[in-house]
Amino acid sequence: MTSALPVGDAHPYLRAASAGIRHHARALTPHAEHTASPADRVHLDVLHAHLTALHHLLDQLAESTRPPHPTAGRHLATAHTRLFQAAAAVHDAFHVLPAADKTPTDTECHPERLPEGPPVLTICQRHLAAGHVIRRKTTPSDLNTPLHGHTTTCSQ
Template identity: 65%
Template sequence: MTHPPAYDDAHPYLRAASAGVRHHTRALAPSDSNPPQPATRRHLDVLHAHLAALLPLLDQLGETTRPPHPAAGRHLAAAHTRLWQATSEVHAAFHLLPGSTTEGAEASACQPERLPEGPPVLTICQRHLAAGHVVRRKTTPSGLRPHTTVCAR
């Protein structure tokens, strides 16, 4: 008979990812030797990847929690929607950072071939569209309002 892992041993990879985010947040905190720096496209790309990786985890937790605990499942579903909205806003911010070749609404359109560093193997836009496809299969359009994505491929 196996016993469940102790609290400190449970979900070690998720705990490590959380520790990494906390460390990064402290490293970015302004100090005398570290003046505040604006976000870069690379930074937002990595943050978007982290948020997009959390989406399926939160979705799975919501799906398995809802039958025995409906109220908690609804809260997890709402958190999933809010996480998707945060992921979308990080994606939009990525396209508005310096380096875009156009201004205004066109600058926020997904055009990986126009990225200054060239189109990576898996662009932020491809990742965002893949995550959006999964989110839209499980979420009603009214549940995603007021956000709409500008990705069109």
Template identity: 70%
Template sequence: MTSRTPADDAHPYLRAASTGIRHHTRTLAPSDTNSSRRADRLHLDVLHAHLTALLQLLDRLAGNTRPPHPAAGRHLATAHTRLWQATSEVHSAFHLLPSTAAEADTEPSACHPERLPEGPPVLTICQRHLAAGHVVRRKTTPTDLHPHTTACVR
């Protein structure tokens, strides 16, 4: 069941992002040619950036929907919380993956963006996660987030 929207609607970028994700998912499907394709830190970083962008979108949609349609707004707010939990798990998985083959035998890195082997870019996954977590915690109760908490401490 999908809603029918006109081809010239106001959401072309969201549709394009969804199409890109579907294409990427198909290319990662198990096959003989790409059986060695696994998640790496860069892959999870990009996915985390996408999830945090979706968090912002859901937050705004929930805020705009809640006044005229409180029940629908609550459902969007719940979706926002669940998406935060998924985002938090992707962030945790990022830290469990080694960044190079040489680091495969070492302990996974803690959340210290300044010590990442690739150097601290302008906005690292940890900084992005902390910023998103701040927004989520302002609008969500600890009970809603339990047991999902971030391990990032800065």
């Protein structure tokens, strides 16, 4: 994916993260000699960390863009909401996958135990923090509404 915009050094870390994701997606593409392996909890934990970092970035961009450009700010706020929905789906998938070890573990989120909880709950801590941010800025119906009615057209 390339952009027609000039590529400078303004956002090198974001470009590097995007390149890393593209590389990872290519590496997961099944080749003739093997099939792609299914996601595991470690993979989903790292993906969730990436999604929540993007969630935080979009929150900041929406807040700073909204005053001078209200329409663009609203679109970024919508993307912020949809990204939280994606992170929520990854969080849910994490909890339905079996644990890596065969010892019985409690895989449900228990907010009352998070600060002292087992390492597996770091995804829950991260998700709860992102949930607090999104719930201050959106309504429950916004969180449950699928993306529709997008009318912006691309222009050159």
